Amino acid sequence: MYALVDCNNFYASCERVFNPSLQNKPVAILSNNDGCVIARSDEAKNLNLPMGAPIFKWESFCKHHKINVLSSNYPLYGDMSARVMKILEHFTPDVEIYSIDEAFLEFKGFDEYDFNEYGKIIRKRILKWTGIPTCVGVAPTKALCKVANKIARKFPKETGGVYVIDTDEKRIKALKWTAIKNVWGIGRRLQKRLEAKGCKTAFDFTQLTDDWVRNNFSITEWKLKKDLEGIPTIALEIKEAKRSIATTRSFEYTCSDIENIKERISTFAASCAEKLRDQNSSCHMIIVMLSSDRHKKDAEQHSASKTVIFPYPTDSTLSITKAAVEAVKTIFKTEIKYKRAGVIVTGLVPTDNHQLNLFLHENPKHRPLMSAIDRLNKKYKTDTIKLANQDLQRTWKMKQERLSPKYTTKINDIITVK
C-alpha cells in the first residue's frame, strides 16, 4: 500500500503555527517580490480570491474582506517542511518527498495494519509536533492515493482527514467522483482530448483500452491508467541530491544597463554556488539566461542563454560568478529592456569524489575561503559577506513588505512569550 500525506494550505498553516490569531481567518501569501497570490487559506478561497491574483489589483478587495496578506517566508516554510518530512520517516523507511508540502509513503510488509488507524496516527503526530494540519490518502497505488487524499480533504467531517481505498468498490466510487481534470498528471490539453473522447471522470479514463491510450498518448498516460486500475505501476522516486540548481528572477523594473545585469547575474550565481556547497555538490556547467519582457509587445524582444563548461567541477563562488558574468556579457544587447535573468548550475557531481583532472583544478585556496564565508553568512545574516560585484547599493532588495519573522531559523526572530 501507498499513502499520500498532503499538508493543508501549507504556507498559511506555517504562518498560523507562530501567529495563532490567524486561525480561522482568511490568509493569502504572495510570491517573491510581493507580486501575486500564490497560496490561500480555505477562508480566502471561499471569498473567491483567485490564485495568481496580482496584489496591486486586489489590494482593496483584501482590505475589504480583512484578508491577512503576507510575503512568502521560505526559510520558515522550508524548515517546517523538513520537520514534517522527518516525522514521516518514523512511519515507514520509504518516503518520497514529492513537493514542499506533500510526500508519498510506501508500506512494504504492513499487511496486518489498519491503515485508517495508522493514517490517523500520522496526522495526529504531525499536527501535535509541528502544528501543521494534513490529509492522508491511502491506496494500493500512487495515483489512487492522490484521489483518496482529495476525498479526505473534501470531506473532513466524514473521513477525519484520512481516506483509505482498499476495495474495488471504493476505488470505482472514488474514480467516478473524480473529474478528469482533477486526475494527477492530466493537464489542460490532455483534458480537452479526453473530454472529446467522452471521458468525464477518472473512471471513464480507466474504461479506455490500453492500446488506445498507448497509441494516442504516451507511456506516461498508460502507466497512470494502470495505477488508477489499482495495479501499482508508478514507483516511488526517492530523490537524490538535486541534479541542477537554478536561481532565476524577474526584475521589479526592466533593466537595460549592463552593470546592473552583471550584478544580478553575479548575485544569482553566488546563490547557486552556496546551494551547491550546501548539498556538497560541484557543477560542471552553468547556463546563464537573459530575457526581455514578453508581455510588452511593442518593445523589442530578446532572450538568449549561454552555456559555460568548466574544465573541472567547481563549487567556488569566485569561479562560478566569474564565468557567469563573462557569459552574460556575450549575450547582452544594448537597447533591450531586460525583465528576467537567471543562472542554472548543472552537471552536478559530489564534491568529495569527483574525478581529478591532471592539469587543471580549482585553486585550493577557494575551499577554505568558501567555508569561511558560508559560516559567517549562516551565523550572522544572509549576505554578511558577498563579492564586490554583488548588490550595488542594494538596488535590488527583494520586496517583502509583509514578511513574518523567521521563527525557526533566526535566533532574533523567535516568538516572545509573556
Place this chain on the structure above:
Amino acid sequence: MSKALQFFTPKASNSNGAIFIDTGISAGFPSPADDFRETRISLDEELITNKEATFFAKVNGQSMIGAGLDDNDLLVIDRSLEPENNKIAVCFLDGEFTVKRLKVRDNEVWLQPENPNYPIIKITEENDFVIWGIVTSVIKKV
C-alpha cells in the same frame, strides 16, 4: 644537449609544503587516549530530545521569575510532550503567547504565574486558548 629533446623542471610548489595525514603516522608511542576517544558534549543533544518538535521562544516580562524564568531568557519548547498538571507551558491565550505553570484539577485549567504580583488565570470557554508546547529547559545569560 640535443635540441630535439628539451627538458622541463617542475616548478617548486608554493604551498606550505607539509602534507597532512589524517590518520597520523606511527612514530613512537601511540597516544593512550586514542582508544577512548568520545565525541564532545553537545548542548543540542543534552537539551533537545525531539528535534522535529522543538522550538525556541524568548521570555518577555517577570511573570515566571519564581520558576527561574527571567526576562530575555531562552526557552526550549517540546511540542511532542503531553500537557500535565504542574508543567510549565507556552500557551496562546486571547491573541498572545504566554508562559505559565499549568494547573489542572476537576476538569478546570488554570494558568499560574510564579510571581505574587500576577494573578492566576482561569481558562473558560470564552477564552481563545491553545497549549502550544511544554517548556523543557531555560537558557539564561549570567
